Amino acid sequence: MAKETVAVLGTGTIGAPMARNLLKAGFDVRVWNRTREKAEALAGDGATVAGTPAEAVAGAGIVLTALSDGDAVEETMEEDGALAAIDGDAVWIQSSTVGVEAAERFAELAREQGVGYVDAPVLGTKQPAEQGELIVLAAGPERLRGRVEPVFDAVGKKTVWVDEGCGGSRLKLAVNLWLLSITEAAAEAIAFSEALGLDPRLFLGTVEGGPLDMPYLQLKSKAILERKLDASFKLALAAKDARLVLESAAAAGVDLALARAVRERMEHAIELGHGDEDMAATYFASAPVKRPKS
Numbered sequence: 001m002a003k004e005t006v007a008v009l010g011t012g013t014i015g016a017p018m019a020r021n022l023l024k025a026g027f028d029v030r031v032w033n034r035t036r037e038k039a040e041a042l043a044g045d046g047a048t049v050a051g052t053p054a055e056a057v058a059g060a061g062i063v064l065t066a067l068s069d070g071d072a073v074e075e076t077m078e079e080d081g082a083l084a085a086i087d088g089d090a091v092w093i094q095s096s097t098v099g100v101e102a103a104e105r106f107a108e109l110a111r112e113q114g115v116g117y118v119d120a121p122v123l124g125t126k127q128p129a130e131q132g133e134l135i136v137l138a139a140g141p142e143r144l145r146g147r148v149e150p151v152f153d154a155v156g157k158k159t160v161w162v163d164e165g166c167g168g169s170r171l172k173l174a175v176n177l178w179l180l181s182i183t184e185a186a187a188e189a190i191a192f193s194e195a196l197g198l199d200p201r202l203f204l205g206t207v208e209g210g211p212l213d214m215p216y217l218q219l220k221s222k223a224i225l226e227r228k229l230d231a232s233f234k235l236a237l238a239a240k241d242a243r244l245v246l247e248s249a250a251a252a253g254v255d256l257a258l259a260r261a262v263r264e265r266m267e268h269a270i271e272l273g274h275g276d277e278d279m280a281a282t283y284f285a286s287a288p289v290k291r292p293k294s
Helices: 015-024 037-039 051-057 070-079 100-113 124-131 142-155 167-195 200-207 215-226 237-251 255-274 281-284
Strands: 006-007 028-032 063-065 092-093 117-118 134-138 158-160
Touching: 006 015, 006 070, 006 215, 015 028, 015 124, 015 142, 028 051, 037 092, 051 100, 051 237, 063 142, 092 100, 092 142, 100 117, 100 237, 117 142, 117 167, 124 167, 134 255, 142 158, 142 255, 158 255, 167 200, 167 215, 167 237, 167 255, 200 215, 237 255, 255 281
Parallel strands: 006 028, 006 063, 063 092, 092 117, 134 158
Antiparallel strands: none
């Protein structure tokens, strides 16, 4: 059976490798990005570069949005005419991290347009995306699963089905709270060690291999210590995700003090000029100030 044409809207850190892995899996892939050069980089891999979102989605069986936030998705799908150009029997896979309110709004837009909708944000950063090892958190009608699962298999190593609402976005926020918190904790533990006059590697070596250790702690700590902070996931986007967690927490009536603190520290590091660096650059919000010797 011939595979469906997939239109990928958004070819940034996650969208571009998703498109490449879809091409490797044999899909006919069209790509669009607001900065056209990012989309054109995929032409050599076999993707068709579209000039507009509407051009990308016209006639495609699957439309996959992998954009930076809810505003970008709304602008692309509504203002730029993508939603109106989608065929009635197509399925919109919404993989951007947009929060619950926006995910529900997009689901309603899809229903009004008569388009199938699957809420499917992904877990993973640049390297897992490149390796086709994302984790897809999916929610959508049972009748659509057979159509979208080949797409998920191409871009991810695991798909977690939640429910027919926007459970994927809800689960993504819960996981993001944990992810953002441990990143901030790692950054502060390193900064605190330095402030105490300790080599942070003593801290890392002490917990290594034990119940207090985790691969992510070692990975992010190494990036901080070596100052290798090329963005696997930008700090500015991590702060956006912290905001989404807090918005959903407020709507659910739960007080997340830790999430508030994480957002504050990340926003401070952004103010210091680290927004385009990896999320581990939140370290700079707590890094000890080097005072001149008297």
